[in-house]
Amino acid sequence: MMAIHKMDRKKGLDLILHTPGGGIAATESIAHYLHQMFGNNIRAIVPQICMSAGTMLACACKSIVLAKHSNLGPTDPHISNIPALGVIEEFKRAAREIKRDQSKINVWRPILSQYRPTFIGQCEDAIKWTEEFVTNELKNNMLSIDSDKERKAKEIAKMLMDKKNNKSHGRHLHLDKLKKAGLIVEQLEDDDNLQDLVLTVHHCYMHTLMNTTAIKIIENHNGVALAKTTIQ
Template structure:
């Protein structure tokens, strides 16, 4: 007969009704594809009000590596990986480290499935895969990095505009001084370095992954980076890039609607995941088809006088 402690451990492992259903659907998706499935879901949309108030942890960050280490640990890595990705993006260094780790575990046998949104650094992760699966409702975004929540391209453009106007007319100095004073002296240089770093990373990942073996791999990667990394072309960091546009860029995109059974299973996992994030304290879910999970939650505020 199991002890009280063992029963309690089993209850905690089973999780809430949200966890039980979501894990069942993730397992059914893996059974259908014959591949490993890892869910990487952020609750930045469901917890939008809290994010505006300063909630952190919904973005790609270094603590995510712990979740991926836990979920990958006992997987049969020869089956490859389907990564279900739903994220606003985040830290460039953390993104690089995460992609390096995934490739160390699975090589380039990685397919990224985007049921709704993979923006910014999320798009960078998607571009490191062999294939990206998008629905008609799915979107990628520009890969221009954010510095303290501000688009690095926007900061560089602002400084360049200030420099040009001041050079043309010194009387413009008082107008630009409050704008320039917002940033530390080295900030523009750091922004440019972040842009160059992100572009170089994505170009390398495309050449060694999605475009590997192509005679024009370097040129094709350059074209993608130029389109997705140039703020002057994408216009805004929040711009949504649909499947049709992604294909036009030369990316290896397959449509979720082409496989109705896959579509049904992916969207069921998506709905179960977003309901978990919307109806519980969870702000991020990293989980595999065996039910191994790494879930970050909102820390409750202490109650007291």
């Protein structure tokens, strides 16, 4: 809210994102607030990496600017650093194997006993929530004028969550793959002036903060900022 205060909202928002991700609840809240302030006139700019929940926030924008070296990342949700889709797959595999061979219960018991009560349900809810959020944001903004927005939004959301093809939550998804999937992506190198400005800002932040205790900073073009540090 500090960074948005007194900004000229009629000009829209260029949102520069450099993040490893975060929680879906916070992401949903941020997207909702930005839409309240700027409507759909929000463009995401990714100078380097924008992973996980950062990718979800980028999907809430009207377009995404990526450089040749930039990337988004898979959106499959994690609960306490445990992949929700992996838990569901493992649980189903255990059920199949035990059904075929009762002796396999001795193999699976120590694994399944680590899951606390209601954890499977939490994983299922997180998966559904993530897919619904990305699908709805794409339909309501980036793909809003596309006659086939319903199908395309669902396919993009599933691609971003596809653990089987992505293999890892840390996989880097680059410009060509994202454009092919149907996201509206602009290439940073197509505008020399914009490229110079974006990378200058990015490098200034990286060089200034990389050897400090800063873990998060939100700042606007007027220098109004909120920074969070960690105690070493």
